[in-house]
Amino acid sequence: MQRNHNHPNQFAMVWIPGINELPMSVMISRESGKAAFTVRKHGHASTGLFNVKVGQQIGVRGPYGNSFDLKQGKLLLVGGGTGLVPMMRLLTFLKPDDDVTLLIGAKSKDEVFFEDLANSLLDKNSHQVIVSTDDGTYGERGYVTEVVKKLVSEIRFNAVYTCGPEIMMYKTVQLAHSKGLFVQASLERMMKCGVGICGSCCVGEDLVCRDGTIFDGPHLLSNKEFGHFHRNKAGILENY
């Protein structure tokens, strides 16, 4: 896949032959000019992808989706789970003068990843990487959004970017927006086509694959479904 350096955050539809096709964020790769994916072993499909052997072929279509609006200055990045993938890619687009705070949220110690990668990507910037685990087995104890709350009341960030579990993003967007900060979140929804025809990824009037995956905070807060509902495969609304 061709990587387009002007577009931090994009996703692709990744086909695991005989198993499924899943939306996956485009991850940075050690090989320049190439892209990678980071998979969390979860259900049937992601496990199938996880088990793909070197040399075995997978299919990729895309990249699809829009990208974060890059601001400069003091930046806050809040990521959880595989939502860290777009955050890692975002780090590669920073300017040398940016002052970056990255928050990594996880349930517990063994689910923390990318901390070292983040520190090395940021080694030329003024930065801090803060990890928080729900059970306190590593870093700060408690929800990562508690750290967000504290930081946004102390620091006037030029931008806040978030990707991860929807409740985490919802709270982050609310907190940042309440302080008048520029904030964007990258949403996840059930995706079938990835190109804006099947409708399965809709959130209120927005289609995540086509209008997003990244939306501005104010727009999201006016969307009745954000933070509350997502749709299952049949398109029925389910609570978070």
Place this chain on the structure above:
Amino acid sequence: MQRNHNHPNQFAMVWIPGINELPMSVMISRESGKAAFTVRKHGHASTGLFNVKVGQQIGVRGPYGNSFDLKQGKLLLVGGGTGLVPMMRLLTFLKPDDDVTLLIGAKSKDEVFFEDLANSLLDKNSHQVIVSTDDGTYGERGYVTEVVKKLVSEIRFNAVYTCGPEIMMYKTVQLAHSKGLFVQASLERMMKCGVGICGSCCVGEDLVCRDGTIFDGPHLLSNKEFGHFHRNKAGILENY
């Protein structure tokens, strides 16, 4: 239609709605950047095209076909009937140093056209325009190929180009080739698709619309059908 200045001689398929679609040579136009067609009122279709009113719409697809190989120096152009159209276009591609002889062949005086246009197109070149009519009502008397015969035995042309009735082209190619001159002819055949799939324009193993319409003399002389047969609408060979 976009005119491509690098390709002297091309044809287009011209649709006269409700009547027919005909191959027509691309003619030079007074408006720069545009092309025109010159129609000879002949049968049903060309008369239909002839009668098209200003503002009435016709359809054009193309341009198709290859172009003459432009040589420099002493050039002989031999045209008859609507075969003069590509010759006129060719004149617009000449270099200032070219020394041009244009032969116009016609049955009789009232079928002579483009003589003035040719002279004005050639006014910056060393040139002569010779007209010959079969019945001698204008210019030289007799077949234009008699003039060709005389000229090629006197002058060592750098190239000979011809378009018109097949017998005229056949003799011209023979004469020029016998003197070892570079010679090219632009063929006409029944055309349906114009793009090399229907096969209706075939001459031996060549497809006029796709391999031509312009061919080199030696290649043509090795083609058993050139100068002898053409195919009718059903694809049956008919004698010239």
Place this chain on the structure above:
Amino acid sequence: MATCIGKIQLERPVMLASGILGISLDVFNRLYRAGAGAVVTKSLSTEPWDGYPNPTIFSVNGGGWINAVGLSNPGAPNFAKIIEPNKDVPIIVSLVGSIPQDFEMMIKEFKNCKITAYELNLSCPHVAKVGLEVGDDPELVKKIVSTVKNSTNVPVIAKVGLGTTHYLTTVSAAIDSGIDAITAINTVRAMAIDVETQRPILSNKFGGLSGTPIKHIALRCVYEISSKYDIPIIGCGGISTWEDAVEFILAGSSAIQLGSAIGENWIHVFNDINKGVLEYMERKNYSTLEEMRGLAKKS
């Protein structure tokens, strides 16, 4: 730009085709604001359906899509609740089922909804026992259409496609049973194979081809139906420009639907087409769409 499809009146002739983005009332409102004259919902069944696993969409080299979404939908009862608040948007509810009772039951669910028409999907080419398998059986088509016509006063449209029975037979059966209009056509059964892994790409193997590849096939179907029957037609298949829309109207359709074009030009396509058709009408001096409908049959 207003048009009548028999008893159905629309302000604008271009609708959203069934199965495309048709899942929430908010989206319907957005599309209506974006210029759609009406929206057709995803085809609804009596129960919710998950549809097929991914891959459900294949992007055809050179344009168009093959989809085997598998008629995933929240089911008519759930969906009726979603659109109950609707006041403004002309909504056409698409229904899919195997027997007349399925349709009867679903129509009851919509008793509190403001609906412009029902569209019976007799032509989905990749789900067993519904869609084309129904459309291919003229006797069943007659029974379903009669039942539906007896269950509602809202106009009823039958959507046909290329199946194993000639689609004109289905059209004729639907007309005999009192159908109000015909939508032509649905996707065309197709498949794609991956040469590296040597398998069909879609999880269901077969899917339906839509978009530009089927435009000229759909156009001839509209022309054939309108040449043979006196029934309002909604043209559908591969429409993406105002020229396409005009072609379908000249061939005899009263309105058109589109889906795949949204994948390429996003929802701007509605206004682009509206604008183009309007300019064409002005240039050619038509004051109503009706004046140009079917003109290509005259020559």
Place this chain on the structure above:
Amino acid sequence: MATCIGKIQLERPVMLASGILGISLDVFNRLYRAGAGAVVTKSLSTEPWDGYPNPTIFSVNGGGWINAVGLSNPGAPNFAKIIEPNKDVPIIVSLVGSIPQDFEMMIKEFKNCKITAYELNLSCPHVAKVGLEVGDDPELVKKIVSTVKNSTNVPVIAKVGLGTTHYLTTVSAAIDSGIDAITAINTVRAMAIDVETQRPILSNKFGGLSGTPIKHIALRCVYEISSKYDIPIIGCGGISTWEDAVEFILAGSSAIQLGSAIGENWIHVFNDINKGVLEYMERKNYSTLEEMRGLAKKS
């Protein structure tokens, strides 16, 4: 790269489809040198036919063609004389007719010709009384195939397409009467309208859609036939690259035909495909095409 289509043996699997450039023996020789494994002639009738007036071809926006050449051909008797001198080229003679006697008469004309097979065109979508109108009548198909099989020892192929009768019914009728192979598919009935002059563009109004738009439709037909019947298949429709060729072989065809791609890539397309298929076979370690045929049906 050699392939067997039942009793038909070819050195290379890619043939010229019927109706494309198929008019002179010189052209056949040239195509054979250019890499075609066989050439299928234009469909021949008992008498010469002029075909329809121009326009006979419409170039589809985005790829493909709609043609209504109208089966123009010099007639079987004239054509037999043209190919009598043939020694080297595997020629498949395509025949079109309305009744069994037409085919019987034509086959007699070719008694002095070296012919690899006959292909019965049961599927031209734009000429009345022949082609699809024959293919759509299974009883007539049976009679014609039986008659032809009794008239010659040369293998006989039936070419099918999407008509008003399900093409699998035609396939089944042909198999019942002893056909040796099936070519699938012919062009798909379609039309184009000019919005400025408001008329159908082709003089015949309707024509047949070929090229990339029909590729995935043709592919599913090959897959469906090979899943249901044990009969050699020649895939045809929209093939223009080696990947396309491989897809058709994986779907179950023993050989392929192409036509429209020549309009885009000229006759180099034969060698390009041969080269690509060969490289693919080497990469995947196949020594014969047969090893890969139908593999997509396994998954």
